[in-house]
Every structure is written in structure tokens, then in C-alpha cells.
Amino acid sequence: MGRDALSIGADTFAFFTRNPRGGRTRELDQADVQGLIDIMRAHGFAPLVAHAPYTLNLCSNREEVRQFARQTLADDLRRMEALPGSYLNFHPGSHMRQGVEAGVGMIADALNDILWEGMATTVLLETMAGKGTEVGGTFRELAAIIDQVNEPLRARLGVCLDTCHVHDAGYDLAGDLDGVLAAFDEAVGLGRLRAVHLNDSKNPLGSHKDRHERIGQGDLGLDAFARIVTHPALRDLPFILETPNDLPGYAQEISLLRGLAG
Ligand code: FE
Ligand code: FE
Ligand code: ZN
Numbered sequence: 001m002g003r004d005a006l007s008i009g010a011d012t013f014a015f016f017t018r019n020p021r022g023g024r025t026r027e028l029d030q031a032d033v034q035g036l037i038d039i040m041r042a043h044g045f046a047p048l049v050a051h052a053p054y055t056l057n058l059c060s061n062r063e064e065v066r067q068f069a070r071q072t073l074a075d076d077l078r079r080m081e082a083l084p085g086s087y088l089n090f091h092p093g094s095h096m097r098q099g100v101e102a103g104v105g106m107i108a109d110a111l112n113d114i115l116w117e118g119m120a121t122t123v124l125l126e127t128m129a130g131k132g133t134e135v136g137g138t139f140r141e142l143a144a145i146i147d148q149v150n151e152p153l154r155a156r157l158g159v160c161l162d163t164c165h166v167h168d169a170g171y172d173l174a175g176d177l178d179g180v181l182a183a184f185d186e187a188v189g190l191g192r193l194r195a196v197h198l199n200d201s202k203n204p205l206g207s208h209k210d211r212h213e214r215i216g217q218g219d220l221g222l223d224a225f226a227r228i229v230t231h232p233a234l235r236d237l238p239f240i241l242e243t244p245n246d247l248p249g250y251a252q253e254i255s256l257l258r259g260l261a262g
Helices: 002-007 030-042 063-080 100-114 139-147 163-169 177-187 222-230 247-261
Strands: 014-016 049-051 087-090 122-126 157-162 193-198 239-241
Touching (some): 002 030, 002 247, 122 193, 139 177, 163 193, 177 222, 193 222
Parallel strands (some): 087 122, 193 239
């Protein structure tokens, strides 16, 4: 993975901690991990941003689904200790008509049980599009989860801002980036913002859809990305592409974005 990243001009990357639809995993090979750590050191990589499976739902209305999500997240965090200083991003969950407040409470309870003092990973809550009963479609909902996680574990939490999701959630990133970041700062605090998923959107502002588009080819547009990658509050964060693309396509998007970053 480190070599693929280098070959396309990247200096960070995301990876799934297991099959994104869930499922089993094998133990990490320590030699593989060391090889990656060496590449990252030699090339000054930013922290890696792992992604937990999409299917995890810590606030499902079904006990067995919640239990599975807890076990998976706990196991992924245990294995990630091999790559200290990385991020593990996850989708907070869908409350399945139990209500936002109940969902927020279940997610925070799970994090209180799963995280531990001294862990080497920072867990990132992803900003969501607010599709269906998704929790995390507003900055306030993410703040509510974080507030209910106890210190010292709260210090292990951050947020990953997904530009497609935030746009689809109704925050006008293209028209008022400063305003959106001020709203984030007021609700969550910009100090918690640790990573950005850079995606254009196939749908209009506030559509609550979550369909990613290639950079500059969607509703956000290239000018919005020029402002995003150069904004003082964002420019030093790891940027991850989740656009519908292949490896050569990602190389092009990275060079396009590096051009915008100047
Ligand atoms: Fe995601
Ligand atoms: Fe994302
Ligand atoms: Zn998405």
C-alpha cells in the first residue's frame, strides 16, 4: 500500500481495516507493517486514516448488530496498535428510528467501553450526509457524542470531515467555507478536526444523498476544492480521496490538487 501511494504522488492513504462490508480478518504480518513504517518515515507521510467497515452500527435497534460493531471496532483498534499514531475513522451509525438522542447515547456508551487510556490510535467520527436515520449529519450531533465520552478517553476522539457528506448534509462548503468551518468550530472545536475526505458530490446542497463524484466534476466544483486545500484550518490535515476512480485517475486527481494547493 505504501508503494502504491508513492507511485501516484501521495503522502498518506486510507485503508479498510477488513472487508468494508464486514467479515473476518487475519493477524497483521509484523514484517509487512515494519516495511510500511519504513516507507512512511523515509517519505515523510502524514498519519494514515484507516476506515472501519461501513456495515458497523453501534446504535442499531438490534442488540446483535450493536455487539458485532463493538467487537469489530475493538478488534480493529487492537490491531492498529501496530501502526502507532494513525487514525481510525468510522461512520457513527444509523439510529433506525430510535431517535437521534438514543443513537448518540448508544454510540458514546460503546466508545466509553471500547477505548482505553494510552491507546496509540485516534478514533475519528466521520461527518455524514444525514441519509435515512444516520447520526452525524450535523456538527452538533458529533459534538453530542464526543461530550458523552468520558475523559481521559475523550482525548482519543477526533472528526474526519467528508466534503461530499457535509455538502449533502446542507453545509454550503462551496459558497461559504469560512461559515461552515465557524459552525464546526462552535459545535465541535476545530482542534478535533484531524482529517478530510475530499470528494465532490453528484447531488445538490442538502440533498442527503451521499454519492461521491470526481474532484471538480460535481456540485462542489473545482474552485471550492482550491479554497478547501489552501484554507489555513485545513491545509495541514491529511486529505483522503474517496472519488470513483482508479489508480491512474487518483494520480491525476492528486496532481490536480497539488496544483491547486500551490
Ligand atoms: Fe466513510
Ligand atoms: Fe468519507
Ligand atoms: Zn460517502
